[in-house]
Amino acid sequence: MRYLPLTADDRAEMLRTIGAKSVDDFYGDVPKSARLKGPVPGLLNFQGELEVERHMTRLSKKNRAASDGPFFVGCGAYKHHIPASVDHIIQRSEFLTTYTPYQPEIAQGTLQTMFEFQTQVAALTGMDVANASMYDGSTACAEAAVMACRVTKRTTVVMSGGLHPHYADTTRTLCEAAGIKVIQLAPAVDGELELSKHVSDDIACVIGQTPNVFGTLTDLTPVGDAAHAKGALLVTVFTEVVSLGLVKTPGEMGADIAVGEGQSIGVPLGFGGPYVGLFTCKSKYMRQMPGRLCGETVDADGKRGFVLTLSTREQHIRRDKATSNICTNSGLCMLAFTAHMTLLGDKGLTHLATLNHEAACDLADALSAVKGVKVLTSRYFNEIAFETTKPADQVLAALEKQDVIGGVRASRLFPGAGMDNVIVAAATECCTQSDIKAYAKALAEVLK
Template sequence: MRYLPLTDVDREQMLKVIGAKNVDDLFADVPKGALLKDLVPLPKAQGEIEVHRHLQRLAEKNTPAGRTAFFLGAGAYRHHVPASVDHLIQRSEFLTAYTPYQPEIAQGTLQALYEFQSQVAQLLDMEVANASMYDGSTGCAEAAMMAARVTKRKKIVFSGGVHPHYIDTARTACEALGLEIVALPAAVDGEAAVTEELGADVACVIVQSPNVFGTVTDLTKIGEAAHGAGALMVATFTECVSFGLIEPAGAMGADIVCGEGQSIGNALNFGGPYVGLFAVKEKLIRQMPGRVAGETLDADGKRGFVLTLSTREQHIRREKATSNICTNSGLCQLAWTIHMTLLGEQGLRHLATLNHEKAIQLGEALAGVKGVEVLTKRFFNEIAVKLTKPAQEVVDTLAEKGVIGGVAMSRLNPKAGMDNVLIACATEMNTDEDIAAYAKALAEVLN
């Protein structure tokens, strides 16, 4: 077997040194009957040729986004990732390294983490960021639990604009801890409604901008109201490219900003692995979940980096830790940092502008189709439209015509009462021809 270097001669010699007759002697503690005599009923070893062929056949049963006119977002976005990003993250020293617990031989990972944390803080206009979460949804759940710890309160209020799967993820995690989730009815442009739920028991309000319908909202007054009631404002997001163009939540009073970083550096990958961005006000860092890298000096007085503030974490605090999280999204975080370095301020602003323009074009093209009403007024690269037919049907029919037109709101939340609402997104990857093809196909399906 090509991945196993020991030879039978090695094995025999080693058993002799150990003083064992055969390898099963080493499994002597396994209860009688539990040590399998036969192989498990699965296929036997195969070479690269056969395995490659099998995986390729499975891949070919899918329709890759790039082979269609593609307008689907709602939590994952199709962007251009420069070729150099994938080359760099496949360097053995990044790909096959472990968590940097021995900083003297992990400065590459640690410096990249420090650069990532700095870039995230700059992008979101926040004071401090951690070294990443699993993804946006789990980061949002962690933010809710963190707010409960900080305020010692138990109610979490979600706006009707937060991605329904983010709410479901947070509900699962929070209710286990005895926290109460209040999820307001889905609303295209209603983030401010959370302030009506404020009270002495509310730990935080969680709002999203751009929200799941694409609406961009001024969060300043929501933050003021939350703070006035002793609650935190948590702002989440699914499209981090937006902050190249729109005012970030950090500039509007958010205490915790968390969301999905996949758009930068990471392919769609059918939903994972992605990279959660998580940033907080400095005074809250002792309650922040996850790993964090910090600057220090070595024995010669040189600047270097280490994982720090670990007294918050599970390997030290055990059941008193701020979170049970251990793994971060290392390689996805590295891809994010490399792509963001390639973009820089100018490139990110440029990319964001292109996205906004494509969405304006998309909105205009769809508004011109009979039976379509564009619901989102202020948006970045995503819009909600109301159709004259159930959106799920329309999406399925469009797919047959080579157009992935978005996602039906009823798929994200069947109980929203928005069966005719479709959420569509445009990025720099869409051509003018794609947009024209979408409008034409939609007109055929609706009329």
């Protein structure tokens, strides 16, 4: 076994040192009825690297990769180019194979990176403070709802009709368990401002998304004003962090808590995970945040250094009184985000965001020129919703036959919501002009 360094002689010698006859001695407390005669039955035995790699490669080839051809799927995960150096950096042994930085004297690499990440995320969102990541955008959203209830001591939250339905579902799961009532507005392409109408004295927070799951951009400032007037919080959500290179920030809109998905910067699509949840808030709510935080301090020589801090919020100290049960977060994806963001800088991010917006404008123009297509999104960043004359599942299946992966049908997001002919499609810097042309051409044929 290539991963097990002990030899038979080592094992025998170690047993002698211990004074045990065999390893069976160590398992003496296992109930007799649960003891197995040999390895677990019904499973394969060990295999060499070649055999395992062959098997995994065979499975991987049954999947159609985003880079294999025209690809326009978004809805919470986006195909972006990742500089080669990012993957090199995250594969450094010292980052890849270390633990949560509990021993700061030998973890300054991870801790300084966390501090850089928190600073970058705060600057991007225009918020005061950011934590060191959550599992993904949806769990960040759920934790934001619960935190808003903690802050306001109220127990009802309202979610917009443009909030990613998986985020809404994840939030509902956590809220229901915690005894929090959830009000969900009906799906709407451009309905985020409806939130203002549902604010009252017993609402803890309103949760709006921009760009929303249909791609629509909304200035949530009036929603925040309405919420604040009733003592409620504004929670804003984004699933496309690259948009922050161009669009109004949560901070500028008066968000109290802003959360989102950071996958677009540094993290591959990876069939849905691991991703990196971003969690930010106003300073005054800092001690109510979930998750790890890195803070600046000095060492015994007075030299600047970084440590995990405010851990009295966390489960390992506060146990059942903790702000969340989260322990492991998304450390390595956080590093990927920070490394990619450092390569971009403000200049690169603005440029990248501009290219994304232009690609979406080109896609909207190309598709709206097809007979039977109506683009529904009027203000957007890199994603649009459009309606055709045919059911979206048939349209997408027909496009797939021409090797165009055309987007997500709204009926998959919101079954039974009467949006059967609506498709949500994203265009990033990875979409070429010929990809967009291929899409329009294939769609024209499908709708003929």
